[in-house]
Amino acid sequence: MKATYAIGIDVGGTNTKFGIVDKKGKILVQDRIKTNAQDSVDGFIEDLAAKLEPMIKQYGGIENFVGIGMGAPNANYYAGTIEYAANLKWKGIIPMAELLKARFGLTTKMTNDANAAAVGEMQYGATKGCKNFISITLGTGVGSGIVIDGKIVLGHNGFAGELGHVIVRNNGRLHKGTGLRGSLEAYASATGVRDTTIEMLQDYPEKPSILRSYSMDELTSEAVFKCAEQGDELANEVFKFTGTILGEALATFILFSAPEVIVLFGGLTKAGDLLLQPTKQAMEENLLQVFKNKVRIELSDLNEADAAILGASALVW
Amino acid sequence: MKATYAIGIDVGGTNTKFGIVDKKGKILVQDRIKTNAQDSVDGFIEDLAAKLEPMIKQYGGIENFVGIGMGAPNANYYAGTIEYAANLKWKGIIPMAELLKARFGLTTKMTNDANAAAVGEMQYGATKGCKNFISITLGTGVGSGIVIDGKIVLGHNGFAGELGHVIVRNNGRLHKGTGLRGSLEAYASATGVRDTTIEMLQDYPEKPSILRSYSMDELTSEAVFKCAEQGDELANEVFKFTGTILGEALATFILFSAPEVIVLFGGLTKAGDLLLQPTKQAMEENLLQVFKNKVRIELSDLNEADAAILGASALVW
Numbered sequence: 001m002k003a004t005y006a007i008g009i010d011v012g013g014t015n016t017k018f019g020i021v022d023k024k025g026k027i028l029v030q031d032r033i034k035t036n037a038q039d040s041v042d043g044f045i046e047d048l049a050a051k052l053e054p055m056i057k058q059y060g061g062i063e064n065f066v067g068i069g070m071g072a073p074n075a076n077y078y079a080g081t082i083e084y085a086a087n088l089k090w091k092g093i094i095p096m097a098e099l100l101k102a103r104f105g106l107t108t109k110m111t112n113d114a115n116a117a118a119v120g121e122m123q124y125g126a127t128k129g130c131k132n133f134i135s136i137t138l139g140t141g142v143g144s145g146i147v148i149d150g151k152i153v154l155g156h157n158g159f160a161g162e163l164g165h166v167i168v169r170n171n172g173r174l175h176k177g178t179g180l181r182g183s184l185e186a187y188a189s190a191t192g193v194r195d196t197t198i199e200m201l202q203d204y205p206e207k208p209s210i211l212r213s214y215s216m217d218e219l220t221s222e223a224v225f226k227c228a229e230q231g232d233e234l235a236n237e238v239f240k241f242t243g244t245i246l247g248e249a250l251a252t253f254i255l256f257s258a259p260e261v262i263v264l265f266g267g268l269t270k271a272g273d274l275l276l277q278p279t280k281q282a283m284e285e286n287l288l289q290v291f292k293n294k295v296r297i298e299l300s301d302l303n304e305a306d307a308a309i310l311g312a313s314a315l316v317w
Numbered sequence: 318m319k320a321t322y323a324i325g326i327d328v329g330g331t332n333t334k335f336g337i338v339d340k341k342g343k344i345l346v347q348d349r350i351k352t353n354a355q356d357s358v359d360g361f362i363e364d365l366a367a368k369l370e371p372m373i374k375q376y377g378g379i380e381n382f383v384g385i386g387m388g389a390p391n392a393n394y395y396a397g398t399i400e401y402a403a404n405l406k407w408k409g410i411i412p413m414a415e416l417l418k419a420r421f422g423l424t425t426k427m428t429n430d431a432n433a434a435a436v437g438e439m440q441y442g443a444t445k446g447c448k449n450f451i452s453i454t455l456g457t458g459v460g461s462g463i464v465i466d467g468k469i470v471l472g473h474n475g476f477a478g479e480l481g482h483v484i485v486r487n488n489g490r491l492h493k494g495t496g497l498r499g500s501l502e503a504y505a506s507a508t509g510v511r512d513t514t515i516e517m518l519q520d521y522p523e524k525p526s527i528l529r530s531y532s533m534d535e536l537t538s539e540a541v542f543k544c545a546e547q548g549d550e551l552a553n554e555v556f557k558f559t560g561t562i563l564g565e566a567l568a569t570f571i572l573f574s575a576p577e578v579i580v581l582f583g584g585l586t587k588a589g590d591l592l593l594q595p596t597k598q599a600m601e602e603n604l605l606q607v608f609k610n611k612v613r614i615e616l617s618d619l620n621e622a623d624a625a626i627l628g629a630s631a632l633v634w
Binding site: 074076083084131132146148149151153154155156157158159160161162163165166167168169170178180248251252253255256257258259260286288289290291294 | 391393400401448449463465466468470471472473474475476477478479480482483484485486487495497565568569570572573574575576577603605606607608611
């Protein structure tokens with residue numbers, strides 16, 4: 001009997017989403033677990049198995065499956081490993097493909113979570129048919145996938161396209177996961193928005209803001225977005241600052257691969273024009289003449305989880 | 318009769334070098350002219366013709382030639398144009414391939430000067446056989462060529478790989494040619510070294526330096542290098558500062574394409590370890606764990622002019 005399904009797994013800094021996908025790219029069933037609920041990777045795999053095994057049974061058992069595709073931070077396509085991922089509890093080098101193969105009996109292929117999202121985007125989303133684009137995921141962290149001439153850039157060691165760690169402010173804010181100072185992820189992520197908010201609340205004590213009454217736990221990027229929508233000036237400043245830094249970084253990215261489009265994904269993009277308007281402005285201001293008004297920024301029209309699950313599953317077809 | 322020679326032309330910010338190349342990649346004859354001696358591109362082409370036509374005759378006339386390959390700043394491979402080049406006198410969009418075709422009667426292909434050097438490097442130099450590398454030219458300006466899976470990255474509009482214009486210091490030094498602030502080229506070029514020296518002489522009036530007795534005309538990057546070699550402390554500081562900025566930028570570049578090697582070309586590399594030591598240190602300090610101690614920096618073993626002429630000529634074979 002010929003295998004008719006693939007499993008796509010997207011490991012994010014907060015949630016791990018997974019689903020069963022058919023050959024046409026339809027997600028038949030999906031679910032999620034907390035990525036860092038367990039201290040060990042073995043615990044993670046057991047959490048995953050508790051939900052994934054019933055799904056596999058529901059679709060006829062492993063003989064109906066071609067394999068598992070996984071997108072994960074710092075995943076190495078060539079080695080099937082996750083290496084020194086800043087936002088995960090598992091430190092060092094994790095032989096994830098091997099562990100999943102042992103647990104589920106299915107061949108596993110891996111790539112960077114953002115690369116997986118870019119593949120999903122290219123096959124099913126806004127950039128369908130586009131040969132040169134960069135996708136940026138603005139979530140707990142900042143991920144990226146670079147597509148050149150229709151192919152994901154993997155690089156010599158499989159770790160290409162880690163644009164979240166580009167330094168945008170020399171000697172800037174410390175990024176705890178990597179020890180780098182002033183990286184894009186320290187600013188243009190959900191965590192970055194929260195940190196910027198706390199900094200601004202401290203730096204401008206005279207400026208009134210609803211956010212001053214929020215507890216530290218309540219100060220999430222979503223909360224800041226809601227306050228900004230309601231006209232809170234400081235919350236608006238936070239998004240202006242974040243977008244400016246993001247736009248400057250995009251101008252740099254364009255110098256590399258001269259993409260046609262930059263596609264933005266992830267929770268932070270829910271802020272819409274609050275984020276996009278300063279992003280576009282800063283990007284254009286920092287572009288070389290030959291690129292001015294030529295590169296589009298688009299929000300993904302795929303559900304982020306769907307894009308990543310689809311892209312991951314596409315690794316094993 | 319079958320064409321047996323190609324012409325390779327390398328347009329630099331200061332000199333334009335050109336030569337006749339055979340199929341094996343041997344430069345049979347070469348010469349140079351000043352790029353900006355004439356105000357118009359027509360004047361440039363006449364200067365070129367005055368030296369190139371006798372060479373073509375010497376090798377049997379145009380019927381012996383397959384075509385002209387040219388590497389030039391801001392050259393567009395797809396359109397055969399030079400567009401808004403910051404370091405050239407000719408402004409706007411120059412239809413260079415068409416102009417050369419009309420003057421010499423030979424098909425002309427163009428690419429970014431740094432891309433041409435990278436092609437030369439890949440075919441004949443230090444990275445022979447290497448599939449993933451970035452070459453950086455540190456001359457009057459800073460150029461770059463990115464090779465991924467054995468192919469030069471051209472991008473959607475043919476202008477990919479303009480890494481000299483990456484912003485390395487937010488709101489930093491003004492780059493006159495582009496109007497950008499804090500770009501790599503404003504620091505890690507011959508012009509940048511000169512500007513840094515002048516700044517340091519002004520900022521640290523108490524620090525003794527042989528360079529204080531130099532006239533503005535004498536303050537070249539070569540002069541600063543010679544003083545540094547002789548132990549001048551301020552001159553050494555200049556190279557340390559320059560290398561630090563370059564190294565930080567290289568760490569960013571690695572995040573994109575995960576190259577095996579970065580090859581450095583150009584006049585500034587004559588400073589050797591004075592520049593390389595701080596470059597390597599800053600690069601490693603700013604790298605993600607997965608890249609630490611894994612990416613080599615090499616100086617090109619090709620003569621820079623040769624690499625660019627060879628690479629340009631390779632466009633037309």
